[in-house]
Amino acid sequence: MSDQKNADVARKLALLKTRFREKALSELELLETAMSGVRAAGIDSGEVVAAYQSLHRLAGSAGTFGYDRLGKSARDLEQILKPYIEGDHSSRSEILHLLNDDFMQRVGSLSALLCEGDIEPSWPVAPPEKGVKGVAEPVVLVVEPDSVKAAELSGALATHGFAVYGFPDTHSLPDKTLATASVVLMRDTLFVSEGAGLSAKDECPPIVCVGSVDGFPERYRLADLGADGFVCEPLDVPVLADYIERLISERLDVGAGRVIIVDDDAELLEHYSLVLEEGGMAVRKVQSPSELPGALSEFRPDIILMDVQMGSYSGTTLARMLRFDPEWVGLHIIFLSSEEDRDFQVDALSKGGDDFLTKPVSDDFLLRAARVRCYRARQLDKLASRDSLTGLLKHSLVKQEVIKEHARCRRLSQKSVVAMLDLDHFKRVNDTYGHRTGDLVIKGLANLLRHRLRKTDVIGRYGGEEFLVVLPDCSIGDALRTLQTVCEQMNRIGFSSRGEEFHVTVSIGMATLETFDRGEDAIEAADQALYRRKSAGRNGVTVFGAGQTDGTGREAV
Ligand SMILES: Nc1nc2c(ncn2[C@@H]2O[C@H](COP(=O)(O)OP(=O)(O)OP(=O)(O)O)[C@@H](O)[C@H]2O)c(=O)[nH]1
Known part of the structure; x- marks a missing residue:
């Protein structure tokens, strides 16, 4: 990260810390006044529950902004109030016993801890370097x-x-x-x-x-x-x-990793999101839980980090509600809560959460935890949606992508290309060198496509030795050139087996996407073009319905 960027982030974090301090100061003032009132009158009309909630919030958030001692003291006071609010007694003598001199003095000293400055928030680990620079060629x-x-x-x-x-x-x-x-x-x-x-x-x-x-x-x-x-x-x-x-x-x-953070505390939400974004993750902030379903469909995160108590909304109920929708059954929901009670945590998990991070979490821990969980979520997702041999999209998913891209092209009047690829004489490869070597050839073509095509292109394994690719926002001429390069490079790869080196070629048929009424028709057209390429001698590209040449001098049908 550049010095300038570091300075910007540090400035934003400092600003959030100031905002938190101001808010916490006025909250503590209210808390102290309310508790003094309850103590003087000997009557509790719900103020103690409000004080408990306020201390609970502080216990969970103060550490994030560097006020560790404040967070700890708030947690201790919260624990003192807990049996009272969980019980069913609020007699005058009980109230006076609860809000004794020691308790009041400790409440009064909380705001002093806000002026200490405490420790600066820890700075997250640097984002990992990206493995692939630019379009291709690792x-x-x-x-x-x-x-x-x-x-x-x-x-x-x-x-x-x-x-x-x-x-x-x-x-x-x-x-x-x-x-x-x-x-x-x-x-x-x-x-x-x-x-x-x-x-x-x-x-x-x-x-x-x-x-x-x-x-x-x-x-x-x-x-x-x-x-x-x-x-x-x-x-x-x-x-x-x-x-x-x-x-x-x-x-x-x-x-990489995509995270939705749901928290009704604006400063905490901003702070978490800053930390994750600076760590290289894509973040969507949701402050109001009712916005969550819309954000999910739009942003499609790997994981959700969610506060447990957000005003009148409960995070555990929200998690349960999300599971109503089959689409979100597998989504990883991680609760961020200052609740340390194990029974509460197990109960929350049984209602639809996957994991619990206890607040306050350090910036570094938050980033690492989010990265690991995103990574796992992606691995699981891959198992379901990716072909195990090549890591490419499975048949049904790549087909879906064609249909989606077709709709997008029609809507925005854009040009895209769909292409079907098939290894030539592949049966011979299997028969001569064995199935394992055949698998390596399939992987070889998959990897070549990954390197040669753009990140925005979609690549799927359509069948055994057949691949389907979608090249969005691409003219037929550009697609032809790119796919010809794929043909040439595939032919250059030297495979070896049983002490023998051999080469395998690939045939490709392609079609424009937006000229067909349906995405499926474009796939069919690319398949027909592929069939013609096979009849015309393989090892090259044929464009559906055009009298174009394929770069090898032969006439494409
Ligand atoms: N090693 C391996 N072979 C596969 C896999 N899936 C399909 N195949 C084989 O791919 C071969 C496809 O053969 P054919 O459809 O006859 O086509 P071809 O030999 O490639 O001939 P042309 O397509 O006409 O060039 C068959 O032998 C299949 O068993 C796989 O996952 N691994």
């Missing part, structure tokens, strides 16, 4: 002293769509370059002597060691020194490319 750094091996590995990985840069040792590797990389591949012996310094750097991406000796002691040593992975020679490049791909997508998932 950067892989190869740190290998043997220049021949380095060149071989770099060339092979480049055909899988990675941008590869080689370095003979860690000293020649600039920090700036390191920060742009998604993965470092490093000779294991070099890692043992130089790697610890590298992995300790903040900007260092995952380090995968490459070695020729694979045993428990060697792996343990590398793990102990901070390596993230190990691959043994001779290298199977498609397997390695897939492994790198997995590391990259895991890393991206950890950083």
